[in-house]
Every structure is written in structure tokens, then in C-alpha cells.
Amino acid sequence: QIEQTLRVYGQGRRLRESSNFLMSQLRREYPGPAPSAHRESFNPGCLILWNELQARQPVGAATIAACVLDYLELDPLARTAVMQQGLHLDAPAAAAALWKSLDNPDKKPTLTAVPPVLASWENLTSSVEDGPDLVHRPDSINLERALHSQETRCVILHGEPGCGKTRLVESLAQRVARGQVPFLKGTRFFRMDAASMAPQALESLLTGVLTTVGPQDNLILVIENFGRLMEHAGSGLGRIAQPSVRLRIIGILNESDFASLPAKESQLSGSTWTVPLEPPDIETTLAIVESSRPELEKTYGVSIRAEELGRICQIADKYVVEIQRPKRAMQVLRWACDEAKFEADRTPSGELTVVNFEVAAQAVSHRKNIEKEQIVGTRGVEYYREELEKQVIGQTEAAKAVATRILVTRRGARSLDRPAGVFLFAGQTGTGKTLMAEAVARIYSHHQGSLHKFTMGDFHSEHTSAAFVGAPQGYVGYVQGGGLVNALQKDPNGVLLFDEVEKAHPAVWDTCLELFSKGKITDMQRNTGYANQALIIMTTNLCHDVIDAGLSRGHSWERIVADTKAAIPRQIHEKSGRAYFRPEFLGRIDELIIFKPLDNSTIAKIARLELEKKIQQHKEQSSVLLECMDNDDWELICGWLSDQCQGDPAHGRAIERELIKQVSVPLATFSVPPGTQRTVRVGLNLSGIVLLDEQGNLIGD
Missing domain, CATH: 1.10.8.60 (Helicase, Ruva Protein; domain 3)
Known part of the structure; x- marks a missing residue:
């Protein structure tokens, strides 16, 4: 009945009619005397209505009163109806006065009403206010600065998947709800996911929200997958820049979606502030993981060793490269909890299981198909060398060089900003170059399927690099994406083999410069493949004549290797007239290995x-x-x-x-x-x- 009365307000009926109806309902539902009203908070026109709303305080009349106050404050039509009758309502003062009259004056007043237009949105403030404490990241200051700007109506928060964009906003909403951000005091956050709605519904949604609650400056709308909203909302997005709109929007989107944003950003004019978010450092990530420990222990029924969370975060950095901190650390911890829960449930005793580094390594081993011994680093260079020599006969030096690089990768003694290793295997046909790549795949990722082979004879012309990153939009093959990116997304811990690289057009390698230097590559659909845990192996028969000449002249093998390495940069591609490999390309190769001829x-x-x-x-x-x-x-x-x-x-x-x-x-x-x-x-x-x-x-x- 109260909701019906409020809707009467929203339809612009006379105040006397709606208040009389509300009073009759309240008398029937909450009979009893009304306490004294706080006249300093109201003008006389609202006093009668307020007295009725405060009736029967023990029944929860304070909640009803706060609800009506909140509605009158947020709903423009209701507020207009009140103001037309000359009844100015100071909602914050009224709420403060009401809560002073309650038995618990220290309790914080909460306005619970939700405008009807936001009924389908998640009340983020309500969700996080009394929840577990969320970690406050130092880089939250950039988002707060953008929200403080009087000219900014839309803040675009963008970053790589998993870097904590959503959690950053949740943490800010919690701090605002707890009064820790003074300039946002009383502001409420509502959240929705643009990807959860049909495109045709987005335009009407945005228009309805901005028309109904747009003038309110104490609302912040958080929109996940904001790029989808900008793509489908058409001209409705321009309403954000109108002077009458005072609410603010935080649009969250991934870095790949942000790359296509500038062409549409003009709709928002100068009312937009873009805030890039980098992944947090290891200390902040560890704090976030630690804060989630009690909830995970309760959910899975396990005990998590707090002192081993740092090592768990480290293996997350090594093996879950497709997403960023802190999400990948949380992902590995959930895998570990699930692994421990599984082991507990499959035993008769069902005892509480401890989650430690060993359990996390076992979980990553099962999820990523990598041997646990490689994850925990119990194997040395001799193990890898012997395994390679068993499968590739007569290439001891090559096996040792590759084994050393694998060990460095497993022990984490390298930068994570580039591939685990980039090799160029050169030598005569039949010396075991491709066989070595296959053997590396077997011991590096524990299964043969981790070898992703690209026959470079198929890349004989300049335009064939599209097979790596996909065709441009509008061309055949665009929807399939890039084959190289797809391979890395499928298996970021595998081995990439570029076989017989001398048969490819030199321009093809321009596409791979970022892959070799930064350990990632992006296709035409803005999908990114990460190779900072992948090994990259190239094979070539270039300069086999240099090897033949050195052998026929009786040169030492050391001299033949030096002559061959010196000759490779000078080799010219016959059709293009360019060098096979540019200096900056060769500079990104970790090991140039010359394979010995077989006796x-x-x-x-x-x-x-x-x-x-x-x-x-x-x-x-x-x-x-x-x-x-x-x-x-x-x-x-x-x-x-x-x-x-x-x-x-x-x-x-x-x-x-x-x-x-x-x-x-x-x-x-x-x-x-x-x-x-x-x-x-x-x-x-x-x-x-x-x-x-x-x-x-x-x-x-």
C-alpha cells in the first residue's frame, strides 16, 4: 500500500490526496499513538505525513520513514509534486533527526529505497557495506580524483583482464558507504552488466535511467562491459553530457575494448575521464588474497596456510598468464581449495584438509597439464638435458642450451615481460632440429599436444601474416581470429614451432616483433595471446653451405659455428631483396644454436x-x-x-x-x-x- 501511495506521488497527484490515502493505510496497518515530530527538519506541510510515518516505532517505522524520504529525494516526479505544493523537504536533515530519536543513536542511518528505474540493478552499496573488508588499493586515488571533478559525468576505467577493475570499484563503494570518502558522503552505487542485456534494450535502459534519476548527484552507476553499451546505445549516450544530468557513471571495460573507444568517445565530449588501471604489485595482490582467505576457508571447508600464500601467488604469475593479478592469484587459490576439498571428500574420514604450496602446485598441474615436479622446481638441468638427449641423438650442446633455458624458466630467474625462451635452430637437413622441438614440447608441457607448429612455407608472401593475427574486419577469415593468438590462448604454456623460417616472406616477422619482445600478440579482433610462459623455436637450413664448406676444409666445429652465426644476418631473401632477418629481430633471439652434422x-x-x-x-x-x-x-x-x-x-x-x-x-x-x-x-x-x-x-x- 505504501508503494502504491509513492507511485501516486510519482504521477503528480495532489499532495493532499496521496497523503490522506497513505494515512488511512498506516492507521489500519500500524495503529497507535504517534511520537513527537522533529519540526526543525520539516516545514508544516510535511508534518502530518511524517507523524503518521513515525507511528509505532518498535514495528520499524524508521525504515518506512527513511524509505519515503529516500524516494522523495531521488524520484524527480515525486520531488516536483512536493515542490509544487510549496512543501520543501530537507531529506538528510529529516533522516538525521529521525535516527536521533531511536534507541540506538550511534547506528548509521541507511536510506533503503531504490528508484523503480534502478530496480533491476544491483545495489552495490548495500552489497558491500556490511560485507568483509575489501583491500584499499593506492591507485584508487585516480578513480576518486575523476569522480571529484565537477565536469566529469562518465569515468572510463580500463585495464587488462583480471587486473582488479571491478574489485577496485567495490572497495571504493564500501569506503563511501562507511563514510571514509568525505566528498562522496551519502552517494550510492548501483551496478549492472551491459553484456547481460539484448542490444535493443540498452538504448531504452540508458534513456530511462538518465531521464528519471539523471538530476541526482548522489548516484553512481557502475556499468560492466561498458564498451557494449557505447556500441549499441546510439545517441542516448550523449545525454550524459547534458547540464541537467548530475549522476555519474563508471564504465568498466577491458583494454582490448578500450582500444576501439576513441571513435565513439566524442559522444561524451569533455564529460569523460579515462582512468587506466595497471595490475597491482605483489604486496597488494598478497593483501587481496589474504583478505579472501576466511571466506574461502568457510566455502570449501579447508584450512589455508597464510604463510604460503606468497609462493602460491608466484606460481600464479608463472602459469596463469592469460589473466592479470590479482585475479590469477585468486584463481590458483580457488583451484587449490577445490583440489583439497576433492581429496577430503574422496577419503572415508573426510577430515579438514590443509591448502599449502604443494596442493596449489598439484592443482595447477592438473589444470595446465604440467608435471608437478616442474612447477615446484625439484628437477635440475641434468634431468632436462638427459631427457632431450634420449630423444635427439648427437646434439649434446643443443640439448644442454635448451635444458638450461627450461631450468631458468622453471626457477623463475628471468623477466616475465617476454617469452620463456626464443631459439633459432640452424643446421643441415636431418640433424634433428624439428625433432628437438617435439622433444622440448614433451618435457616442457608434459604432452605432445603442446607443440603448435607453423609451417613457414605457407607464409611466402607479405599478406600471409594475416594467418598469425587474423584478417582485417570485413575480410574473409575475420571471425576466425589469428591462428597464433588462438594457439597461445589455448595453451599459453606450450611450445611454438616456426618450421623452416627461411621460406617465409621477411615482412611476416614484423608481426612477431612484439611477441618476441613483450611476450604477447594481439589479433584483429583485439584478442591477446600471452607467451611469457611459452617457448618459441624457429628452425632454418640457412647457411648449410657455410657448414659444408667448413667441414670440407677441415675447420674446427667452433670455427664453423662462429662462421655460420656471422653469415646468417647477411642472408638476403631472393624475391623481396630484403635480409631474411632484421637486426632488431635477431636481437630478440635468446639462443642461436647450430646443429652438428651426424657422423x-x-x-x-x-x-x-x-x-x-x-x-x-x-x-x-x-x-x-x-x-x-x-x-x-x-x-x-x-x-x-x-x-x-x-x-x-x-x-x-x-x-x-x-x-x-x-x-x-x-x-x-x-x-x-x-x-x-x-x-x-x-x-x-x-x-x-x-x-x-x-x-x-x-x-x-
């Missing part, structure tokens, strides 16, 4: 490795166990395979082809009953590899 003993070791793979393959897939006729025959077979592949630059592939011809093809006709396993003996004669069954019969031709 006979190395090729024999490769043959042994390929032969062991073939034996395991037939055991698992064909139930055929390959055994050597004589232990010494394995070495003879590997030597024979090495001789067969002499002159073929792709030694590994040549050996594999020979094994298929000599072993796999003959075994294709070998019958193995289901559920059984047969043994085949392997030997060597003048014609090549021979296969014999259990009875000594020759298999194949």
Missing part, C-alpha cells in the same frame, strides 16, 4: 633408437616379439641401417623407411592367432635383414 656412429645410434621403437610397436600392435639371433647382431643391424642411409640428409626418416621395408612389410603376412603372442628372430645376411619364425622358416620373400 656414422651417431647415425648408428639413431638406427638403434628407431629399431627399438619398431620392436615395441610390433609387440603392442601385432603381438609379435622380435628377438635377435645373436646379441652382437643388434649392433650389426644398426650399422647396416646406417650404411643404407648414407647420403640421405633425412637420416631418421630414411632409417624408418628401411625398417618398414625390411621388417614391417614381411610381418604383414605373418599370422598370429587372437590372444596369443609369437616370437620372430631377427638376423642379418648379405641381402639385408632376415626374419625367422619359431621353426626357423624364413618370413617374407
